[in-house]
Amino acid sequence: MTAHATPHPAGHTASAAAGRPLMTASGVEKSYRRGIWPARHAQAVLKGANLELLPGEVVGLVGENGSGKSTLMKVLFGELAPDAGTVEHVGRLGYCPQEPVVYERLTCDEHFELFGHAYRMNPADEHTSRRRLYETLGFTRYAGTRADQLSGGTLSKLNLGLALLADPEVLLLDEPYAGFDFDTYLRFWDLVAERRAAGRSVLIISHFVVDEHRFDRIVQLHDGTTHDRPPHDRPSE
Ligand SMILES: Nc1ncnc2c1ncn2[C@@H]1O[C@H](COP(=O)(O)OP(=O)(O)OP(=O)(O)O)[C@@H](O)[C@H]1O
Numbered sequence: 001m002t003a004h005a006t007p008h009p010a011g012h013t014a015s016a017a018a019g020r021p022l023m024t025a026s027g028v029e030k031s032y033r034r035g036i037w038p039a040r041h042a043q044a045v046l047k048g049a050n051l052e053l054l055p056g057e058v059v060g061l062v063g064e065n066g067s068g069k070s071t072l073m074k075v076l077f078g079e080l081a082p083d084a085g086t087v088e089h090v091g092r093l094g095y096c097p098q099e100p101v102v103y104e105r106l107t108c109d110e111h112f113e114l115f116g117h118a119y120r121m122n123p124a125d126e127h128t129s130r131r132r133l134y135e136t137l138g139f140t141r142y143a144g145t146r147a148d149q150l151s152g153g154t155l156s157k158l159n160l161g162l163a164l165l166a167d168p169e170v171l172l173l174d175e176p177y178a179g180f181d182f183d184t185y186l187r188f189w190d191l192v193a194e195r196r197a198a199g200r201s202v203l204i205i206s207h208f209v210v211d212e213h214r215f216d217r218i219v220q221l222h223d224g225t226t227h228d229r230p231p232h233d234r235p236s237e
């Protein structure tokens with residue numbers, strides 16, 4: 001369950017940060033070791049990646065397949081330890097992994113309950129947040145359905161809902177909307193806009209050039225390092 005969030009000490013809020021970054025990563029390096037001796041070798045994926053997320057910022061993380069976007073996000077969340085560099089954040093983290101991490105035999109309701117406990121939410125707040133997420137993402141009718149019986153798109157909604165449940169200061173989303181129908185996709189961007197307005201930070205890994213105008217800033221990962229890139233102009237509609 002820690003794949004989706006970490007609890008945090010009380011008292012750290014976005015407003016307390018007052019314009020200071022909610023997340024800062026500096027000089028992140030990460031290699032994967034492959035093969036078995038004597039053919040064992042290390043593949044350097046991140047070679048000094050830097051990233052800063054300010055309150056109210058929606059940042060896109062782009063790069064070609066295999067460039068290390070998911071690896072960087074796992075390091076930011078704390079699922080992977082970097083070989084070098086530092087990651088600091090203020091407040092709570094929500095993480096929506098590229099491959100949903102769910103318990104096959106639990107229903108959507110049971111997932112929310114479990115994650116609510118992990119976040120140390122009080123049950124009334126958890127219920128309110130859960131109901132709102134069901135409604136916004138449009139999967140109320142699957143509340144009692146087991147995860148192994150959900151469609152791919154609904155599983156993605158659950159994955160995203162669990163990351164959002166505790167209203168985290170920093171939300172890390174790894175290709176969150178690939179399986180969404182068009183209405184859900186639009187509602188997803190409404191949710192993101194709400195977080196921006198509330199002074200939260202959102203980092204989204206995306207491959208869709210058509211979405212680039214929705215980001216405040218775009219960071220490109222190339223050859224293991226991060227580069228700032230201005231969003232493309234809004235496409236003509
Ligand atoms: N657990 C692992 N063990 C070994 N190598 C890995 C592991 N995870 C990722 N890699 C390798 O690290 C590189 C970066 O992978 P990563 O998943 O971070 O890329 P990505 O940018 O998210 O790609 P995509 O756009 O396809 O999701 C790839 O070459 C991949 O094969």
Ligand SMILES: [Mg+2]
Binds near residue numbers: 069070071098174
């Ligand atoms: Mg990836």
